[in-house]
Amino acid sequence: MTQHTCFRHPKDYPCTCAMGNLYRFVEPVVLFLLKCKGRSYGYELSSELAEHALTDAEIEAAALYRTLRQLEKNGFVRSEWDSGHSGPARRVYALTERGEVHLEEWVTVLDHMSASMVRFVLDAKSECSQSETHEDVVGVATLAGWAGQ
Amino acid sequence: MTQHTCFRHPKDYPCTCAMGNLYRFVEPVVLFLLKCKGRSYGYELSSELAEHALTDAEIEAAALYRTLRQLEKNGFVRSEWDSGHSGPARRVYALTERGEVHLEEWVTVLDHMSASMVRFVLDAKSECSQSETHEDVVGVATLAGWAGQ
DNA sequence: CACTCCTCAGTGCAAGTTGCATCTATTGAA
DNA sequence: TTCAATAGATGCAACTTGCACTGAGGAGTG
Incomplete structure (x- = not known):
């Protein structure tokens, strides 16, 4: 990520925006929504995606459309044009x-990943409180300056 | 991801390898290890990374070294050469x-992400059992053919 | 001594991913 | 006519990543 400040969230909110392509978690959510709804299309999915999203990073329409095409290419979904309506x-x-x-x-x-994360968060929290020399300063900035490569 | 088969895990194990750059979760684990140990170096960290890793994808040494340099560039760690030993x-x-x-x-x-994931897994599992028409086929292949872009 | 292996830190590159801007087209309302 | 909403999609520069590779220091072995 080149982006060094997150303009989408307040300054004292550690957001996931700067993690960039993590929004790949779009894929399982799309599969889930299609399973629930039976059938749907990109524009509709884009509005429902946020409710089930696994991160707070905004999901771009471009990414969603590309994900859908790729899912189809891999045989996980199938599509057809529907013109039986206005618009x-x-x-x-x-x-x-x-x-x-x-x-x-997925x-x-x-399931595995969430368990690992919960374990990590517990470990990290106990390690932090263990060596508590300064006040609790959780959530002072965003992850915008994350390391990447 | 181009990679369409995962050769690192058995065939009936849904692994995270194909998710590719998810191993960015290297960053928080490195920060955590450095906090625990006080100081360490790449080669040592690489062996301890797996124990706390948030995914089951193998962490490449190249990625670790690049992450460390980037963390330093962003001021989250500082480094110095140590030659006071053999090798x-x-x-x-x-x-x-x-x-x-x-x-x-992080x-x-x-913490937020794991909560979202736990919620998603519960939703998805109840949705699956709700419309159970075929036997339980969990874990038949890997995520190797995941969608990406 | 030459040879091999392990430790340690990187680099180079092709291929893949992503954020953002932009485009096309349909329809309805002002 | 003009604008806004719906709907899907592409182009591109910048970035990320997996894999292969380099190169150096030191220990052990024959």
Whole structure:
């Protein structure tokens, strides 16, 4: 990330924006929404994505559309054009069987990851309180200056 | 990710390898280890990283070294050469005050993220069992064919 | 001595990813 | 006519990453 300040969140809020491509977690959420709804299209999904998002980073429409096309390329969803309504045509997506399996794989992965994170947070918090020499200064800035590469 | 098969894990294990740059979670773990140990160097950290890693993706030495340099560039750690021992010289790192704050920001972020993930996993699991038409097929393959962009 | 292996820190590059700006088109309302 | 909302998508510069590789110091072995 080149971006060295996050202009999307207040200054004292540690946000995930600067982590950049972490918004890949778009993929499992899209699969989940398609499973729940049966079928949907990009523009509709984009508004519902935030409710189930795994980070607080804003999800760009561009990323969502590209993710959907890639999911289709990999056989996890299938799509067709739908013009039976007013306004521009919609590319309507639905999960395939492979997509259902893929969602379950994601659930397993996220289950493991969340457990690791919870463990890490506990470890880190106890380590912090252990060597508490200064006041509690949690949440003073954002992750904007994160390391990356 | 180009990589379409994961050769590092058994076939029926949904791994995070294919998620690629997720191993950015190297950063908080490095900060945490430096806080615990006081000071350390790349080669040593690389062996301890796996124990606290937030994903099961292998952490490459190249990524670790680059992360450390970047952390230093951003003022979260500082380093000096140490030759007072046999073998090649080591670049020894220690947390700065900014680094301690940054670690606490990461803890806050990961706390939020883990909560979101736990919620998502619960939602997805209940959704799956709700519409259970086929046997439980969790964990049949890897995330190798994940969508990306 | 030559040879090999381990330790330690990197670099180079092709391929992939992403944020942002921009484009096209349809429809309805002012 | 003009504007706004809906809908999907692309172009590109900048960045990230996996993999292969370099190179140096020291220990052990024959």
